[in-house]
Amino acid sequence: PGHIAKDCKSENKPGRQQRQGNARVFAVGQRQRNTGVEGTITLFHNLVRVLFDTGASHSFISRSVVNALGLTPKLLGVPLTVESPLGNSVKLILVCESCPLLIGNKEFLADLIILDNNSYDMILGVDWLWCNHAVIDCHGMLMSFHTPGQAVVRHRCIKTDATMKFGFLALVERVERVLALEDVPKVSLYQDVFQDIVGLPPRRVVEFTIELIPGTSPISKAPYRMAPTELKELKIQIDGLVAQGFIR
Structure with missing residues (x-):
């Protein structure tokens, strides 16, 4: 008594409530604001979906990612109360310190506060x-x-879109099974007859050719349904009709 509270020299009582910090984050839940861009980066050699959010005062990581990677969180020095645009607030007490982030072949460090029910793996x-x-x-x-004294690092992102629910990073490759001799029932009984082909056949001493007499007509002819004699008779009749003017 008799002095201002700020000048009180008595120690804080044990039961006094610890001061809390305030923060805001917009990308919580399914409703989102267009306050940033998203992309894919590497966290502990694992690809994660990240939102670079100018509307978030702090950086966060999803609890599911923490559990999947087996990260060991620590207690925050001051509990943090996060408010979302939906009017909800949640108290956060855990943080993963000095997490290595690989962006554009450069490593960054980040202190990530653990957040439940996050639409992204990480929010920076x-x-x-x-x-x-x-x-x-x-x-x-x-x-x-644009880190002073270092080369500029660039990272391609995509626009945040609430309609895009899932994304996959994959390579589709068609795998075809090659049949072996054992897979063919009849051939498998005579494997000693079919030798393994180790490469191209050797060059022969004499090349196989068929020599033709100069002026020889083509050996193969286009097949017809009519016999040659019938085809010849039909040609005579057609030529006669053309000569008489019935066929033009």
Whole structure:
């Protein structure tokens, strides 16, 4: 009594509530705002879907990713209360510190706060973007990092779209099974007859050719349904009709 609260020299009582920090994040749940661009980066040698969000004050990681990668979180020095555009708020107390992120062949570090019910694997907010001198080109869908004294790192992104629910990074390859001798019932009984082909056949001493007399007509002729004699008679009749003017 008799002095201002800020000048009180008495120690804090044990039961006094710890001060909390405030944060905001827009990309929570299915409803999203167009406050950033998204892309795919590498976290601990695993591909993750990330949102570079200028509307988020902090950086977050989904609890499902933490469990899948077996990360060991730590307690936050000050509990963080996150507010979403839906009006909901949640208290966060765990963080994964110094997580290595590989973007454009360059490694970055990030302290990621664990967040439940996240639409993305990771959200990199203003705190991380500011520290790494990040510039977002919303028209060109390009992220660039202008770290002083280092080469500019660029990363291609895509526009956030609530209608795109799933994405896959895969290579489709048609696999065809090659038949072996054992797979053919009849041939498998006589495997000693069919020798393995190790390469092209050797060149022969004498090349096989058929020599023809000069002026010889073609050996093969186009097959017809009529006999040659009948075809000859038909040609005579057609020529007669043409000569008489019945056929033009």
